[in-house]
Every structure is written in structure tokens, then in C-alpha cells.
Amino acid sequence: MDLHLTGKTAVVTGASRGIGLAVVEALTAEGVRVVAGARTVTPELKRTGATAVSVDLSEADGPARLIERACAELGGDIDVLVNNVGGGDAGGDGASQTSGFLAFTDRQWAQAIDLNFLAAVRTTRAALPHLIRTRGAIVNVSSNGARMPHAGPTPYTTAKAALTALGKALAEEFGPHGVRVNTVSPGPVRTAMWEAPDGYGAELAKAMGLEQEQLLAALPATMGMTTGRFVEPAEVAALVTYLASPLAGSTTGADHVVDGGSIKTT
Ligand SMILES: NC(=O)c1ccc[n+]([C@@H]2O[C@H](COP(=O)([O-])OP(=O)(O)OC[C@H]3O[C@@H](n4cnc5c(N)ncnc54)[C@H](OP(=O)(O)O)[C@@H]3O)[C@@H](O)[C@H]2O)c1
Numbered sequence: 001m002d003l004h005l006t007g008k009t010a011v012v013t014g015a016s017r018g019i020g021l022a023v024v025e026a027l028t029a030e031g032v033r034v035v036a037g038a039r040t041v042t043p044e045l046k047r048t049g050a051t052a053v054s055v056d057l058s059e060a061d062g063p064a065r066l067i068e069r070a071c072a073e074l075g076g077d078i079d080v081l082v083n084n085v086g087g088g089d090a091g092g093d094g095a096s097q098t099s100g101f102l103a104f105t106d107r108q109w110a111q112a113i114d115l116n117f118l119a120a121v122r123t124t125r126a127a128l129p130h131l132i133r134t135r136g137a138i139v140n141v142s143s144n145g146a147r148m149p150h151a152g153p154t155p156y157t158t159a160k161a162a163l164t165a166l167g168k169a170l171a172e173e174f175g176p177h178g179v180r181v182n183t184v185s186p187g188p189v190r191t192a193m194w195e196a197p198d199g200y201g202a203e204l205a206k207a208m209g210l211e212q213e214q215l216l217a218a219l220p221a222t223m224g225m226t227t228g229r230f231v232e233p234a235e236v237a238a239l240v241t242y243l244a245s246p247l248a249g250s251t252t253g254a255d256h257v258v259d260g261g262s263i264k265t266t
Contacts, residue, residue, distance in 0.1 A: 011036075137243065
């Protein structure tokens with residue numbers, strides 16, 4: 001299927017690995033010129049041919065710096081913005097992601113909101129003048145935790161719920177200017193978030209008294225995933241790429257769950 005994306009331009013946040021990297025790979029395979037932001041420029045990201053920008057998007061001025069650099073690279077035009085950055089660095093300051101609401105500090109709430117919500121607010125604010133000019137599209141990567149807020153750390157799921165709400169509001173406000181805004185909400189995806197020795201998966205396994213391997217093997221069933229397996233990053237990227245394309249011209253303000261059937265309600 002030709003997605004009619006050849007020659008278009010895109011900015012992808014959180015692009016050095018995982019879902020963001022898969023989105024960069026999918027977009028570049030469609031002939032899109034991509035500017036990709038993360039703190040680390042990995043060999044995998046370099047190999048995509050995207051312009052990689054090292055930037056901390058949890059800092060207040062990081063998103064504007066990324067968009068400024070993207071405009072310089074892309075000649076001022078941005079057709080697609082993928083706000084993918086999110087998650088968080090587990091336990092960096094000894095703070096636990098698994099101890100429950102009463103244990104979360106203000107610092108943990110601020111970090112979760114900065115990375116999972118305000119990074120998208122700030123990147124979108126900087127990019128919108130360009131997206132209005134190109135009649136472009138925004139795709140926000142939220143989480144199915146936005147609809148099941150008990151199923152993860154509350155600072156994270158609450159920030160994702162705000163991100164999902166933002167997508168709906170922006171779709172209404174900027175639809176008349178020709179900009180479409182959609183949300184993709186994955187369930188457990190096979191990325192560093194779960195697999196890294198210092199990631200959320202490792203911390204959750206420890207809290208549950210399990211080996212990380214055991215947790216990963218049990219998680220699809222525990223989360224009620226009808227498919228019985230983790231989502232693959234490329235499966236999320238395929239949907240993001242479709243939503244970014246003109247083929248999705250009548251799809252806006254929608255929240256698309258990619259969670260292997262974990263959410264059981266309509
Ligand atoms: N994996 C899942 O199960 C799952 C489920 C639902 C939703 N999601 C969402 O999907 C998105 C991607 O998740 P993922 O699993 O692919 O995560 P991941 O593998 O941990 O990758 C996160 C990406 O964001 C970058 N990043 C992290 N902090 C950053 C910062 N301060 N500034 C700039 N870049 C930063 C990382 O690169 P650097 O560390 O080099 O900066 C990396 O490229 C997130 O929004 C996450 O919440 C994931």
C-alpha cells in the first residue's frame with residue numbers, strides 16, 4: 001500500500017531505541033525525511049539515515065531546541081510530529097516506581113509529568129505553526145494505562161491520561177486549520193522499558209520476588225493480553241505511520257489501543 005508519505009518530513013521524539021526507533025525506521029522506509037530526538041544517538045538510530053539530535057526533552061527548553069534544529073534541517077516545513085518520548089528512568093535516585101501512591105514523591109510526579117506530558121505540550125507548541133502551514137498531522141504515543149490507571153505507577157498513568165486528553169483537545173482546536181491529531185495507546189511492548197536490567201520491568205520483577213525472565217513470561221497472561229505475547233515495536237510503528245499519512249485523512253481526535261486485547265471494555 002502506498003501511504004503517500006514520500007518526500008514528507010517528520011519529527012520523532014524519544015527515537016534512539018524501542019517504539020521511537022521503530023517509528024523512525026517505518027517513516028524513513030516510506031521515504032520521509034526524519035529529524036529524531038533523544039539524549040543518546042545510538043548506532044541503530046544513525047543507521048536509519050534520520051538526522052539525529054541529542055536533546056533532553058524533559059528540560060523546559062529541550063523541545064523548542066529540537067524543533068528549531070528540525071526547521072533548519074527540513075527547510076522550515078514539518079508535515080508530521082510524533083510525540084513518542086515517555087516512560088522514565090527507573091529508580092535513578094533510589095526512588096521506587098512500585099511502592100504505591102503514598103510513596104511517590106513530588107520529584108517523581110514532576111519527572112513523570114515533564115517527560116510523559118509536558119514534553120509533548122512543549123514540542124507541539126513549537127511545531128504547530130509549521131504543521132498549520134503544511135496541514136500536517138500529530139501522533140501522540142500514550143499508553144493503555146491512561147484507561148487503566150491502576151495498572152502502572154500512578155504518576156506515569158496519570159500523565160498519560162493527560163496526554164490522551166490533550167490529543168482530543170488539540171484535534172478540535174486545530175482541525176479547522178487542517179491539522180489532524182491522534183493518539184496511539186500501546187499495552188506492554190517488547191522494549192528496554194521491560195527488558196533492560198535497570199528498567200521498569202526489572203524493578204517490578206524485584207518487587208514481586210520474581211526473576212525478570214519469569215515476569216516477562218507471565219506478563220501477557222497477567223495483563224489479559226488475548227494475543228498471549230508482548231506487542232512488537234514495529235506493530236505500534238505501523239499504526240503511527242498510517243495515522244501520519246494522508247490515507248488517514250478522516251481520522252482525527254481518536255485514541256487507538258494496541259495492547260493485544262488487554263482492555264476488555266468497548
Ligand atoms: N514499552 C511499553 O510497554 C509501552 C507501553 C505503553 C506506552 N509506552 C510508551 O511508548 C513510548 C516509547 O516507549 P519505549 O518502550 O519505546 O521506551 P524506551 O525503549 O525506554 O525508549 C524511550 C526513548 O525515549 C528516549 N528518552 C528517554 N528520556 C528522554 C529524555 N529526557 N529526553 C529525550 N529522550 C528521552 C530514550 O533515549 P535516551 O535514553 O537516549 O534519551 C529512548 O529513545 C513512551 O512514551 C512510553 O511511555 C510504552
